[in-house]
Amino acid sequence: MVNVALSLVQVVTLWYRAPEILLGCKYYSTAVDIWSIGCIFAEMVVTLWYRAPEILLGCKYYSTAVDIWSIGCIFAEMATERPLFPGDSEIDQLFRIFRKLGTPNEEVWPGVTRLPDYKSRFPRWAPQGLSQITPKLQPSGHNLLQQLLRYDPSQRVSAKTALTHPYFLNMGEPSLRS
Template sequence: MLLKYTPEEIQKMQRVGAYDRVDKIGEGTYGVVYKAKDIRNQKNVALKRIRLESETEGIPSTAMREISLLRDLKHHSIVELFDVIVSENSIYMVFEYLDMDLKKMLDRHKSSFTPMLVKSYMHQMLDAIAYCHMNRILHRDLKPQNLLIDREGHIKLADFGLARSVNLPIRIYTHEVVTLWYRAPEILLGTKFYCVGVDTWSLGCIFAEMILKRPLFPGDSEIDQLFKIFQQMGTPDETKWPGVSHLSDYKKSFPYWEAQPLPNEMQHDLYAHTLFCELMHYDPTRRLAPKSAMMHPYFDNEEAISEQQKLRVIFDYVCELMKLKLRKLFAIANILKLL
């Protein structure tokens, strides 16, 4: 058996009826995510249903990985796994419910991203990743869709389906990790060895996206992604990045670009600018570790989000919920007209 549970846990897992599905909120390769209500305490939860296609295939490796890691990871900025429920042809993972992911907020509520909120979110993300790295876990898929937020200004790391434990010495890992826009250049260039720097690079990209309110490197293929990085940061060479010419997908024929100044929005705050640069070194060994980044001068004046900011975030959420309800009402009205 791949997972071991106590008799008490097995009994607990059989209670799928304890959760009443409210709405479908997401769908992925291995299953569907619902907003649900725990009928025992009336609290909202996120219910991820993963279909077991056949007895021979068993539980998908991504689900196995996520369950095994989240059973051990307990941190205030990492989404909590409450329960695992096994039925005849499905496995359900019950998570704490948060209102929205960072991508949706970036798409719909750009005005909410004040410098103070960006600073708070960034500090919480660094804290979560520092905790993962302290426990020798790489997330490997950091992107706005995998960062969940609530209306109190909290942001939590989710979706550990591609995460894995790392052992020393560093082993060879698969290259097919991290969504393209947030993928570190060493992965794009075919490195056989990588470690915590891949998460650090992704965090830097997300940091820039919150400031710019748009993706920093929105490539549409691996080579386009590389060239977008090169065009901004300059084409890497042995001076900038010792060993880069030995990576399997590095080509001497790559076009040469000089590094360009960062967009104007990232130059207004000197400390934000320097933090970004320290997270985004070409050489992975030079990237600032998340724990060290939390002590960067950018956070010297870091304070809890003010009540005014909280109210603003709440107001945005209420407006969004009202819009969704109105859309549903209009849809129902249109259906009734057709009857």
């Protein structure tokens, strides 16, 4: 399913919620539409649980890398059957990300300390292993998830590259389940 979502990352960044992702499958053709009626021109982008850290840290200019982050959150949610970062405020969301992925620093994300809402007094959490976070995923799934959820947006995998990831090698055509 993630390969389906990745193929449509060119959509305008909206408000994502996993239940709002509509899948339409046809023989040799798959499409994903991410719907959020009424939110197209909203000031904040992406539903909180799927919001990329650069947006949470006040970055005003962003790219499709925020969509890749959202897809990573949805991929993890599909693997665990629960939201990866279910924050109830922006700071709670940020700290939930930090608790699982570790607090970012200049080594893992050059420029992070210069973002408008970055605070040097943020708690310092060590990263958890992705195998702890998503134990049902195979190692190739952990590798893909790691590439989708990289802190540095310039280092996140592109949708095109993600579609060629080994995780998808043994997958057949999408099918509808009742």
